[in-house]
Amino acid sequence: MSDRPVLARRGALLLPAVAAGLLAPGLGLAQQRPAPGRQRAPAGPPPTPAQTPLGNVDTLARQALVVDFDTDAVLLEKNADERMPPSSMSKLMTMYMVFEQLKQGRMRLDQELPVSERAWRMGGSKMFVQIGSQVKVEDLIRGVVVQSGNDACIVFAEAISGSESQFAEAMNERARQIGLTGSTFRNSTGWPDPEHRTTARDLARLAKRIIVDFPDHYRYYNERSFRFNDISQDNRNPALARVPGADGLKTGHTEEAGYGLTASAKRGERRLILVFNGLPSMRARAEESERLLEWGFREFDNVVLFRAADVVEQVPVYLGERRTVPLVGGRDVVVTLPKAWRNRMQVRLRYEAPITAPVLRGAQLGTLEVSGQGVPQMSVPLLAGADVDRLGLVPRIPALLGRWVMGS
Numbered sequence: 001m002s003d004r005p006v007l008a009r010r011g012a013l014l015l016p017a018v019a020a021g022l023l024a025p026g027l028g029l030a031q032q033r034p035a036p037g038r039q040r041a042p043a044g045p046p047p048t049p050a051q052t053p054l055g056n057v058d059t060l061a062r063q064a065l066v067v068d069f070d071t072d073a074v075l076l077e078k079n080a081d082e083r084m085p086p087s088s089m090s091k092l093m094t095m096y097m098v099f100e101q102l103k104q105g106r107m108r109l110d111q112e113l114p115v116s117e118r119a120w121r122m123g124g125s126k127m128f129v130q131i132g133s134q135v136k137v138e139d140l141i142r143g144v145v146v147q148s149g150n151d152a153c154i155v156f157a158e159a160i161s162g163s164e165s166q167f168a169e170a171m172n173e174r175a176r177q178i179g180l181t182g183s184t185f186r187n188s189t190g191w192p193d194p195e196h197r198t199t200a201r202d203l204a205r206l207a208k209r210i211i212v213d214f215p216d217h218y219r220y221y222n223e224r225s226f227r228f229n230d231i232s233q234d235n236r237n238p239a240l241a242r243v244p245g246a247d248g249l250k251t252g253h254t255e256e257a258g259y260g261l262t263a264s265a266k267r268g269e270r271r272l273i274l275v276f277n278g279l280p281s282m283r284a285r286a287e288e289s290e291r292l293l294e295w296g297f298r299e300f301d302n303v304v305l306f307r308a309a310d311v312v313e314q315v316p317v318y319l320g321e322r323r324t325v326p327l328v329g330g331r332d333v334v335v336t337l338p339k340a341w342r343n344r345m346q347v348r349l350r351y352e353a354p355i356t357a358p359v360l361r362g363a364q365l366g367t368l369e370v371s372g373q374g375v376p377q378m379s380v381p382l383l384a385g386a387d388v389d390r391l392g393l394v395p396r397i398p399a400l401l402g403r404w405v406m407g408s
Contacts, residue, residue, distance in 0.1 A: 008121050017378045018033055020226060023089075024391065027368025031360065035076075035383070037373060045178050047059055047060050048078075049078070050064050050076050050077060050078035051076070051078065052075060052076045052077075053075070053338055053341075054299060054338055057076060057295075059076075059078060059276070059288065059292070060279055060280065060284055060288065061078060061276035061277060061278050061279055061288060062078075062079060062082075062084070062258065062277060062278025063078060063079040063080060063082055063084050063199070063200045063202055063275075063276060063277045063278060063360040064076060064078040064079075064080070064200060064275065064276040064277075064292070065077045065078075065080040065200040065203075065204050065273075065274070065275045065276070066272060066273070066292055066293075066296045067204050067273050068270070068271075068272060068296075068300070068302065068336040069208060069211070069264070069266075069270075069271035069272060069273055070269075070270070070271065070302065070334055070336075070375075071302060071334055071335060071336045073300075073335070073336035073366070075272070075296050075299075075300055075336070076295075076296070077199070077200075077201075077290065079357040080168070080199060080200045080201045080275075081182060081199050081200075081201055082199060082200075083182055083197040083198070083199055084197060084198065084199065084200070084257065084277050084278070085192065085196060085197060085254060085256050085257040086190055086196070086197070086198045086203065086252055086257065086260065086277070087190045087192075087252030087253050087254040087257040088125065088148050088189070088190045088250060088251060088252040088253065088261060089190065089198075089203055089250050089251070089252035089260055089261075089262050089275075089277075090188070090189065090190030090196065090198070090252070091144055091145075091148065091153060091188070091190060091250055092186075092187065092203065092206050092207065092210060092249060092250050092262060093171050093174075093175060093180075093183070093185060093206060094144065094153050094156060094157070094171070094188045094189075094208070095141070095144060095145065095217075096178075096206065096209065096210055096213075096214075097156075097160060097167070097170065097171060097174060098137075098141065098144075098156050098160070099210070099213070099217045100174075100213075100214075101160060102214075102217065102342060103213070103214065104139075105309060105333075107137055107159075107160075107254060108137060109136070109137050109138040109141075110137070110138055110274045110368070111136070111137045111138060111342075112134035112135060112137075113134065113135055113136075113137060113140065113155050113156070114132075114133075114134055114155070114159070114217070114333065115129045115130060115132060115133045115134070115151075115155055116131070116154070116155070116158055117129055117131050117136060118154060118158075118164075119131075119151045119152075119154035119155045119158065120151060122150045122151045122153075122154050122189070123150065124150045124189065125147065125148040125149060125150055126147075126149050126150060126151050126189065127140070127143030127147050127149030127151050127152040127229075128149075128151070128228065128229045128230055128231050129143070129149075129151050129152065129155060129228075129229070130229065135152075135155065135346055140152045140155055140156060140229055140284055141217070141220055142220060142226040142228070142252075142350075143226065143228060144156070144225065145220045145221055145223070145235075145250070146223050146224075146225065146226040146233065146235045147226055147228070147233040148219070148236060148250075148251070150189040150191065153188040153189045154188065156188065157188040163204060164187055164188055167188055168185050168186050168187055168188065171185040171188070172184060172185050173326060174376070175202075175206075178205070178206070178209055178260065179205055180198070180202040180206060181202065182197075182198060182199035182200075182201065182202050183197065183198040183199065183202045184196065184197050184246065185198075190254070190358075192256060200271050200275040200276065200277065201275075203262045203275045204262070204273045204275050206262075207249050207262050207264055207275070208273060209247075210247075210249065211246075211271075213237050213328075218248060221237075221247065221249050221250070222247040222248055223235060223238065224240060224241075225359060236251040237249070237250065237251055237261065237263060238251075238261070238265040238282075238285060238286035238290075239261070239265065239274075239286075239289040239290065241288065242286060242289065242290040243263075243265050243290050243293045244265070244267065245265040245266045245267040245399075246263060246264070246265040246289075246293065247264060247265065247266065248258075248263065248264050249264055250262050250284070252277070253282075257277055257278065258278040258279050258280060258287040259277075259278075259279040259280070259281060259282055259284065260275075260276060260277035260278065260279065260285070261274065261275070261276060261277075261279075261285055261288075261289050262274070262275045263275075263289055263293065265293050265297075267297055269302070270297065270301075270302055272293060272296045272297065273317045273338050274289065274292055274293055274296070276288060276289075276292070299338055300336055300337065300338055301336070301337065301339045301342075302334050302335070302336055302341065303330065303334065303335050303336075303342060303345070304333070304334050305307050305329075305335065305347065305368070305370070305380075306329050306332075306333055306376070307328055307329075307332050308328070308329060308331045308332050309328065310326060310328065310329065311325075311326040311327065311385060312326075312327045312328060312329060312349065312368065312382055313327040313349055313351070314326055314327070315327055315351055315353050315354070315365060315366070315368075316354035316355070317351050317354055317355050317356075317357050317359060317388050318353075318354040318355065318356045318357065319356060319357045319390055319391050320356075320357030320358070320359065320388040320389065320390060320391065321389045321390070321391055322386075322388045325355060325359050325365070325384050325385065325386055325388050326381055326384070326385035326386055327349075327351065327365060327366060327382040327383070327384070327385065328384075328385040329368070329380055329381075329382060329383070330362070330381070333368070333378075333380050334392070335370060335378060337375060341372075341375065344372040344373050345370060345371075345372045346370070346371050346372045346375075347368060347370050348368070348369045348371075349366060349367075349368055349382070350366050350367050350368075350369060351365050351366025351367075351382065352365075352366070356388055357388050357389065357390040357391065358388060358390045359384050359386075359387065359388040360384060360387060361384050361385065361386055361387045362383050362384060363383065363384045364381045364382065364383055365382055365383065365384050366382040367379050367382055368380040368382055369382055
């Protein structure tokens with residue numbers, strides 16, 4: 001049984017990542033100063049802490065979550081599983097349903113949908129569709145994504161399900177299927193309803209699903225403005241203008257919920273997802289979006305342990321036509337860590353040796369285990385990277401005699 005640290009082995013695959021220059025951690029969030037020329041939001045309720053691997057971080061948000069897109073590592077969380085009114089962030093689920101219709105060929109971007117009186121009369125933020133008119137699907141998408149139009153949501157709901165109540169039932173069914181375990185939708189818009197609830201964690205999952213499942217349509221979330229019916233409206237997402245690499249997703253606000261945001265930003269190979277709710281003002285929402293995303297990019301990094309085709313180890317084979325078989329991960333293995341913690345990471349290989357032939361390519365032969373102070377534990381299966389056939393009878397005899405003589 002082999003059980004030893006990988007870091008002790010020269011040329012271990014994670015060494016280039018671990019040996020890279022370390023950046024000292026920056027100031028804690030509560031210590032940061034606003035960018036020159038920008039004023040902070042008016043004083044509101046005192047901030048309370050969110051949990052991070054680096055310790056508590058104060059935030060005005062009632063609920064908050066920052067996750068790494070690729071590794072799903074949680075960088076910051078505060079009441080992330082608390083059910084909350086999502087307000088217009090609900091429209092992410094509405095658009096998930098619409099994008100799925102497009103992907104399945106049940107709807108076309110150039111298709112025109114009818115505007116009912118109910119859609120026309122819908123209050124709150126509006127795209128300003130006209131009763132009895134026909135509006136192209138692509139315009140309605142921009143009306144929801146950029147302008148946060150409640151009226152456009154009703155048009156989609158009625159076109160897809162016949163009524164908004166039936167559409168909400170379909171939203172709930174699909175939400176359960178994609179893993180939104182804490183969400184209940186009662187309408188397509190996020191209009192206040194005591195039973196209309198979701199969680200910050202569910203919104204982060206939903207944001208990731210939109211980016212992964214509909215890459216051709218995610219681009220709409222990065223559009224800064226849209227003009228319809230001679231009325232131009234700007235995208236309400238403050239991160240688009242304040243955070244380099246930000247490219248979506250959706251704001252929300254009601255009196256009960258406060259000001260919320262689900263946002264994503266990508267820099268180089270890293271993408272973060274941010275969700276928060278309960279901010280006291282638009283300015284506070286804008287400042288918090290910048291503060292938390294910048295903190296996530298600055299304080300954390302992704303460390304590549306190995307790539308899918310990398311050989312982690314050569315393992316001895318008994319009675320095989322080859323003396324060794326390569327161990328591979330079969331997939332890229334990446335962990336997200338605070339930049340100052342790379343030296344804390346410990347990686348160990350565990351496998352039985354020698355392995356008796358025959359060996360089938362893809363069979364699990366061992367595990368790679370990641371641990372360390374404050375480091376999220378991970379166990380990765382290690383697979384045979386090649387087939388190794390068993391020796392024929394005559395070639396096996398010397399090996400069998402050798403083992404017999406040695407008493408094994």
